[in-house]
Amino acid sequence: MSSEHYFSASPDSAMRRRDIDVVLEGHRRTVVTAGGIFSPEGIDRGTQVLLRHAPDPAAAGHLLDIGCGWGPIALTLALRSPEATVWAVDVNERARLLCAENAARLGLDNIEVMAPEQVPSGVRFETIWSNPPIRVGKQVLHDLLQLWLPRLADDAEAWLVVQKNLGADSLLTWVRSMLASVGEDFTADRPETDKGYRLLRVSRQSRG
Numbered sequence: 001m002s003s004e005h006y007f008s009a010s011p012d013s014a015m016r017r018r019d020i021d022v023v024l025e026g027h028r029r030t031v032v033t034a035g036g037i038f039s040p041e042g043i044d045r046g047t048q049v050l051l052r053h054a055p056d057p058a059a060a061g062h063l064l065d066i067g068c069g070w071g072p073i074a075l076t077l078a079l080r081s082p083e084a085t086v087w088a089v090d091v092n093e094r095a096r097l098l099c100a101e102n103a104a105r106l107g108l109d110n111i112e113v114m115a116p117e118q119v120p121s122g123v124r125f126e127t128i129w130s131n132p133p134i135r136v137g138k139q140v141l142h143d144l145l146q147l148w149l150p151r152l153a154d155d156a157e158a159w160l161v162v163q164k165n166l167g168a169d170s171l172l173t174w175v176r177s178m179l180a181s182v183g184e185d186f187t188a189d190r191p192e193t194d195k196g197y198r199l200l201r202v203s204r205q206s207r208g
């Protein structure tokens with residue numbers, strides 16, 4: 001049996017690329033996907049919930065998609081905020097390759113696709129959106145959120161989509177306690193539930 005997961009750093013199956021049609025920002029667009037990455041057949045239902053409910057991202061500055069896959073979230077951020085720089089990070093190199101290719105296909109030059117450790121450490125984010133990798137296991141997921149959420153800029157928000165029956169509520173409890181240990185300027189809540197998915201919102205207030 002293959003040990004390949006969508007979150008493998010280097011999927012070991014041969015890359016069979018395929019074009020699919022998706023609707024992003026109200027327009028049908030052809031993007032490229034492949035096996036060995038998350039949701040290669042279309043836009044995941046949880047991702048659709050995030051894209052439907054999250055308020056518009058910041059118009060400028062740095063925006064982050066944690067775990068970009070083939071790019072539905074990063075592409076949407078870049079389409080909605082053409083003046084901003086979108087950082088699309090993923091551990092899966094095939095996902096990075098396809099996300100970069102999709103950005104080029106859509107003519108988007110405001111997306112930086114890279115491995116997480118390549119993002120300059122001084123960058124802070126005006127908006128973070130993510131459909132995080134729940135199946136990597138609790139510790140890896142916690143490490144990931146602990147790495148990125150404290151890098152929210154002042155008056156900035158992160159929106160995460162998590163399946164309700166995959167531990168969305170316990171994750172929110174953990175996020176609150178993790179952020180409380182980082183500083184008093186964070187709040188976290190769950191403003192929406194749709195089709196079995198919870199949207200979690202993390203806000204950072206201005207310290208001024």
Ligand SMILES: C[S@@+](CC[C@H](N)C(=O)[O-])C[C@H]1O[C@@H](n2cnc3c(N)ncnc32)[C@H](O)[C@@H]1O
Binds near residue numbers: 007039116
């Ligand atoms: C649930 S998928 C979402 C993919 C894409 N954003 C979408 O909506 O279709 C989570 C993604 O996180 C990636 N991932 C897993 N561990 C990661 C890590 N430590 N840092 C960044 N990305 C990671 C996986 O490879 C996968 O592409």
